Amino acid sequence: MLATVVLSAFAAVGSAFVLSTRDGPFGMVFDHCVVDGSVAMTFDDGPYNYHENISDIMTAAGGHATFFINGQNWGCIYDYQDALKHSFAQGHQIASHTWSHADLTAVDASTMETEINKIDAAIENILGVVPACLRPPYGSYNDAVKAAAAAHSKNLIIWDLDSGDSTGSSASVSKEIYDKGKASRTGNILALNHETSKTTVTEVLQYAIDDLKAYGYTKFVTVAECLNIEPYTSVGPAGTPNYSWHCDW
Ligand SMILES: [Zn+2]
Known part of the structure; x- marks a missing residue:
């Protein structure tokens, strides 16, 4: 079963401890969760055609995902307004992965x-919120990227388990990565997946959820929840879809 190792620095303060509020601090880099027993399943490079499937699978599992999305990468964000509203309404976290997936360094x-x-x-x-979490493409950052994140009231989110789905791993290899990864963690997982990988959605995701649940991970939460930080720098009324918006602006 899951080892009940708790990061001692956070154990004393428990869930009341907040690493970053809407007032900061910002410009920090997080590469692992801090809430014991939590799994943050993150999905990069969308929005894409499987966005709603992932939302529904995570919702059915009683959990929440985090989507680090681009404006224009595999598709144009404005072509996926309904999908984003669907996942956002289900309580999944929407975060930044930059506009065009640029290496910020x-x-x-x-x-x-x-x-x-x-x-x-x-x-x-589209959603009325401004994300407080940014995953730099390729996990690539330096002091200038940290400073820019801070200037925009954001923190940088990396990962501690890479499913390999963007680097050519087959579904069976990704499953094996979850199999091995669950036992090597110290009580939580911050997992990197890509919503553009079909087999991640059709084969790996449900397997990983069932596998991790059986092992003792019970909290499938957003990155903000697994870190005790704010998901958004501001929250306003949701936008009305405007299908004339496009990515060439
Ligand atoms: Zn990416």
Whole structure:
């Protein structure tokens, strides 16, 4: 069964401890969860065609996912407004993965601003919220990226379990990664998946949920919940879908 090892630094303060509120601190880098027994299943590179399937599978499991989405990557975000509203309404967390999936350590300051601002604006247009969590594409960051995240009231989220679904792993290899990973963790998992991988949705996800639940992981929560941080820097009324919006702006 799941080892009841608790990160001692957080044990004394328990769930009342908040690592980052809407007032900060920001610009921090998190690569593992802190809430014991929690699993944060994260899905990058969407929104894409399986977005609602993932939302429904996670909802049926009694849990919540986190989607680190782009504006224009596999598709244009404005073509997936209904899918995003569906997942957001189910309580899943919507977070930033930059506008065009740029390596933020390889762009100039002005491009970095555009990459952060443009996806924020799109998410706010569609859902009424501005994300406080940003996953830098390729997990690539440096001091300039941390400073930009801080300036935009965000924290950077990496992972401690990579399902391998963006690097050519088959579904069976991804399942094996979950099999091995569950026992090597110290009480929580921050898992990287990609919503653009069909077999992640059709084969791996339900297997991973059942596998981890059977092992003793009971809380399938958002990244913000597994870290005790705020998911959004601001929350306003949800937008009305506007199907004339497009990604060429
Ligand atoms: Zn990505």
